[in-house]
Amino acid sequence: MQSDNRGIAVCLTLILAVVLTLMPLSGDWIVWKPNFLLLVVMAWVLGWPNGVGIFFAASVGLLADLLLRMSPGHSMIVFALCAGALLLVSRWAKYLSMLQRTLLMALIITLVAVLEASIFIVYGLPSGIEHLPMKILLSIMVWPLIDLSIARLQPNRG
Amino acid sequence: MANVFSKSSSLLRKFLAVSLLAVLLMIIDSFTPWLKPAYSAVDNFVRPLYWIANIPLRVQEWSANSVTPRSEIESDNLRLTKESLIYHGQLQRMSDLAAENMRLRRLLNATELVQDSVLVTEVIGVSATPLRHTLTIDRGTADGVFVGQPLLDAEGLMGQIIGVHKHHSTALLITDSSHALPVQVLRNGLRSIAEGSADYNRLNLKFVSPTADIREGDKLVSSGLGGLYPAGYPVGTVLSIVSKPGDNFLEVDIDPSAEIDRSRHLLLLYTSRDNTADAVE
Numbered sequence: 001m002q003s004d005n006r007g008i009a010v011c012l013t014l015i016l017a018v019v020l021t022l023m024p025l026s027g028d029w030i031v032w033k034p035n036f037l038l039l040v041v042m043a044w045v046l047g048w049p050n051g052v053g054i055f056f057a058a059s060v061g062l063l064a065d066l067l068l069r070m071s072p073g074h075s076m077i078v079f080a081l082c083a084g085a086l087l088l089v090s091r092w093a094k095y096l097s098m099l100q101r102t103l104l105m106a107l108i109i110t111l112v113a114v115l116e117a118s119i120f121i122v123y124g125l126p127s128g129i130e131h132l133p134m135k136i137l138l139s140i141m142v143w144p145l146i147d148l149s150i151a152r153l154q155p156n157r158g
Numbered sequence: 159m160a161n162v163f164s165k166s167s168s169l170l171r172k173f174l175a176v177s178l179l180a181v182l183l184m185i186i187d188s189f190t191p192w193l194k195p196a197y198s199a200v201d202n203f204v205r206p207l208y209w210i211a212n213i214p215l216r217v218q219e220w221s222a223n224s225v226t227p228r229s230e231i232e233s234d235n236l237r238l239t240k241e242s243l244i245y246h247g248q249l250q251r252m253s254d255l256a257a258e259n260m261r262l263r264r265l266l267n268a269t270e271l272v273q274d275s276v277l278v279t280e281v282i283g284v285s286a287t288p289l290r291h292t293l294t295i296d297r298g299t300a301d302g303v304f305v306g307q308p309l310l311d312a313e314g315l316m317g318q319i320i321g322v323h324k325h326h327s328t329a330l331l332i333t334d335s336s337h338a339l340p341v342q343v344l345r346n347g348l349r350s351i352a353e354g355s356a357d358y359n360r361l362n363l364k365f366v367s368p369t370a371d372i373r374e375g376d377k378l379v380s381s382g383l384g385g386l387y388p389a390g391y392p393v394g395t396v397l398s399i400v401s402k403p404g405d406n407f408l409e410v411d412i413d414p415s416a417e418i419d420r421s422r423h424l425l426l427l428y429t430s431r432d433n434t435a436d437a438v439e
Contacts, residue, residue, distance in 0.1 A: 018204060022211040024284040030419075054169065058176040062183070066200040068287045069328075071187050073180035080176040084169045120289065128289070128356075 006051060009153045013040050014060065018067065031131040034139035036146075037064045038079060038112065042105060043143075043150040045083045049090035057083030074119060081115075082108055102143055109139045198323065201294075205326055208283035208294060274388060276310070276425040277301060282326065284419075289356065291334035291418070293317070297426060298325045306386055308427040314392035314415025315339070315380060316424060332393070333358050333418050340383040341393050343376050352378065352393055352412055358419040361394055363410035368401050370408065378412060388429050392416075 017036040025033060041060050044052045061079030065072040085108065086093065093101065113132045120128075187193050283294035297303050299322050307319040309329045317337065321328035332339055337354040341363075348371060351364040366372060376396040382389025394412035401408050 015207070019207050019211045022204065022208055022283055024212065024215060024281075030284070054172040054176055058180070063200065066197055067204060068285070069197070069290050069292060070287065071184050072193060072196075073182075073184040073187070076180040076183070077177055080173055080180075084173045087169055088166055 006048060006153065006155075009150075010044055010048075010052065013044070013150065013153075016040075018063075021064075021067065028131070028134075031128055032134045032138050034135065034142050035064075035109075035112070036142075038075075038082065038109075039105075039139065039143060039146050040150070041079055042082060042086060042108065043146050045086045046090060046093050046101070046147070047150050047154050049087055052083075053087060054080050054083050074116075078112055078115060082112060098144055098147070101147060102140060105143045105147075106136070106140045109136050109143075197321070201321065201323055201326070201328070205282075205294075205323075212282060275428050277303075277428065279309075279424050279426055281422050281424065289335075291317075291331035291337075291354065291356070291358070292320070293329045293331065293424075295327050295329060295424065295426075296325070298323045298327050300324050301426075302428070303327045303426060308387050308391075310391065310425040310427055311416045311421035311423075312425075313417055313421075314394070315387060316416045316418065316421065318386060319426075331358075331418055332416070333361060333414060338364070339387060339393065340381045341378045342381040343372055343396075344379050345373075345376055346371055348372060349381055349383070350378075350410075359413065360397070361412035361414055363396075363412060364407070366408040366410050368405075368408055372396060372399060372408070372410065374399060388427065391427075 014037070017040040020036040021033075023033075037060055041052070041057050045057065058076045058080040061074075061076035062072055064070075064075040064079070068075075089104070093104070096104065113136055117129050117132060183193070277297060279295045279297045281293050282296045285292040293309075293316075295309075303319055303322050305319055305322055309316045309318060315332055317329045317331040317334070319327050320330045330337055332352070332354055333356070334354040335356040339352045339361075340349065341352045342349045348366075350366050352361045353364055355362050363372075363378075374396050378393045378396070380387040380389055380391045380393055392415040394414045397411040397413045399408055399410050
């Protein structure tokens with residue numbers, strides 16, 4: 001894919017992530033559903049660090065807040081924090097194997113889940129902390145698929 | 159190495175700017191309605207995406223219907239015909255009872271019972287986060303839907319409308335942790351407040367005294383207090399009652415009557431007070 005088409009690819013993958021986020025699920029599956037928007041943003045930050053950055057991640061976070069009818073700002077901070085952390089290591093991240101990238105994402109997803117649960121506890125909302133292990137596990141399971149798909153959209157793959 | 163530090167310093171500045179903006183947005187959202195147009199714009203933007211997101215569910219329903227054997231459809235048809243007959247019979251008795259009730263209320267000089275009418279609607283989206291129990295339905299201002307309107311399924315109260323657009327609306331479910339609903343025990347009229355627990359299968363009763371006459375299995379209906387929900391609609395059944403030593407109130411868990419996370423076809427309720435009853439049936 002040509003470099004100037006990556007903007008379109010970013011938009012299309014984000015729309016797909018929104019559709020997956022909105023997909024109705026019943027029972028515990030709704031609690032375990034991975035944060036597709038965050039995963040897609042992280043994959044783009046790792047794959048195209050010069051094109052997408054903190055402001056892009058924060059904008060998608062704001063969209064997530066409005067989409068999920070949460071107070072705008074929560075996901076914005078979380079997305080920006082994750083993007084910032086990944087941008088710091090993005091220079092080395094491209095040399096990591098898929099397993100190492102998955103482990104890195106597992107660490108970030110766990111930190112995000114714990115951070116979000118802490119924010120909800122502070123606000124007196126149910127944190128759903130008992131569902132975190134399953135949610136983290138499912139997120140880690142879908143990550144390689146998202147990472148590989150977005151890597152295929154990059155030009156000059158070595 | 160210097161490049162790494164300058165990069166991290168630039169990232170830190172950007173992150174601080176984003177955090178400041180986020181905090182500002184949180185404050186604006188908490189104290190002003192300025193961000194409502196943004197919510198509305200996002201709702202309008204994602205409406206077609208809800209349709210796409212529902213495709214797997216529709217395919218599943220279609221395939222389930224397609225492979226249903228003819229004998230099963232016939233037996234279903236027979237059962238539904240019988241049920242319809244039974245309900246029609248009960249309805250005749252109900253209209254008689256309603257008329258009698260009206261006469262008695264007039265004798266007591268009480269207000270007349272409001273007449274409720276309904277509009278059938280379909281769920282086109284559910285909340286994407288378990289922390290907010292909301293639904294998106296396919297009716298909006300074009301159908302006379304308004305904020306605060308009660309929503310039912312075939313079994314009981316589901317929630318109320320909190321956001322209306324031209325062709326779709328958003329409803330807050332009774333199980334949402336921010337929702338509270340005045341209820342009464344059907345057996346003895348004991349009043350209480352049913353609060354959402356963020357669990358689709360449970361509500362909590364608030365402020366029930368340890369000496370209150372309430373038992374497991376008691377049916378709860380809306381009390382009509384507060385004026386939002388009309389009285390007499392099923393809310394749930396008492397599941398468990400726990401009395402802890404030293405606590406001022408009982409912990410009462412309720413099993414909601416409505417199939418909160420399963421119903422797809424719902425009813426929007428209009429009472430004669432809404433001035434829109436003639437629009438629907």
